[in-house]
């Protein structure tokens with residue numbers, strides 16, 4: 001028997017533990033039950049439509065039920081749904097590895113698949129450590145550590161959280177996290193100073209190029225990446241770039257590091273890779289990182305790491321269709337013009353007394369709400385201002401998920417100019433409803 005909408009709502013609050021969610025608050029709020037979707041719109045169990053301004057939490061590039069991706073997944077389903085990459089391969093994984101190398105910064109030649117952004121980061125950290133071990137020996141590796149940036153977000157597994165720096169997400173777990181080094185700002189001089197001080201102990205420097213998304217869409221100053229890349233080379237650390245949020249066109253380039261022409265040693269991608277369809281992630285590596293892992297079997301130089309669903313064929317098929325759409329429709333090239341439309345649509349918000357920074361890079365937007373703009377003072381968290389503005393947007397047909405009091409707009413790359421203008425107007429109206437004119 002098919003569950004009724006009432007069954008679903010009851011079972012949801014009785015059993016389902018939602019991520020990043022205060023369940024007591026959630027249970028007291030009218031849930032959004034997504035029954036299906038059409039293009040850029042989610043349709044709830046009562047038939048109401050909502051523009052998905054979260055892009056399914058930042059991974060959906062072209063809207064939902066994209067005919068080309070649907071078809072690619074269906075075709076793959078007719079061949080095989082899942083088969084392992086441990087000791088075997090399949091056409092979709094091999095072709096996807098090839099296509100990723102083609103679009104990635106030149107020099108990244110090897111693709112290690114996993115499932116999510118966090119797992120792509122875990123693989124990168126462990127690769128960087130083992131690379132250190134293989135190239136410099138055990139005594140050196142025992143001292144090895146990582147350098148990360150304040151406000152970074154790299155995912156929620158323990159390794160990824162250890163290099164994270166969003167206090168609200170990560171401080172709770174600090175006692176059980178690997179100890180890492182952190183620089184407090186996007187100050188390349190500080191990165192250089194720490195690397196020099198540590199005298200080669202740092203085996204990897206990890207950062208989000210372009211935008212620190214989960215920190216509230218904070219823009220990374222231009223030139224920072226170039227300088228850090230130079231410092232990492234000078235001090236023998238690997239440069240690990242996390243493009244889980246920024247990859248696949250979001251910033252107006254395929255990858256944000258390409259704005260500065262920087263090739264990292266390791267590149268983590270996930271979210272947009274399958275067009276928001278299925279969990280496939282990848283850690284791309286330079287050939288120089290890969291070769292030390294080669295040797296006789298019994299030398300045990302190989303990378304002892306992997307996940308059951310790594311390189312899942314259905315996900316790889318979705319990713320191949322995604323890369324084809326990006327290429328054929330020139331959607332990455334279209335991002336700067338769309339970004340300009342969104343910038344204009346958000347401009348009227350700047351006059352609102354409770355609006356602080358309006359952050360926008362490509363199609364990654366964040367509008368900061370403040371109790372006192374002049375004093376740069378935040379609202380008390382118990383006022384739930386961002387949450388309430390989000391609910392007011394939902395009443396107006398837009399689904400958005402703020403980061404605290406930063407109103408996030410991450411529309412699909414295919415969002416039309418009219419829809420971008422609508423997003424600006426709806427956010428403005430919601431801010432006025434909750435905070436006054």
Ligand SMILES: *Cc1c(COP(=O)(O)O)cnc(C)c1O
Nearest residue numbers: 116117118153154155242244245
């Ligand atoms: C979302 C995100 C991650 C984690 O990805 P998951 O798929 O949620 O594990 C890692 N890094 C960045 C920059 C992200 O935005």
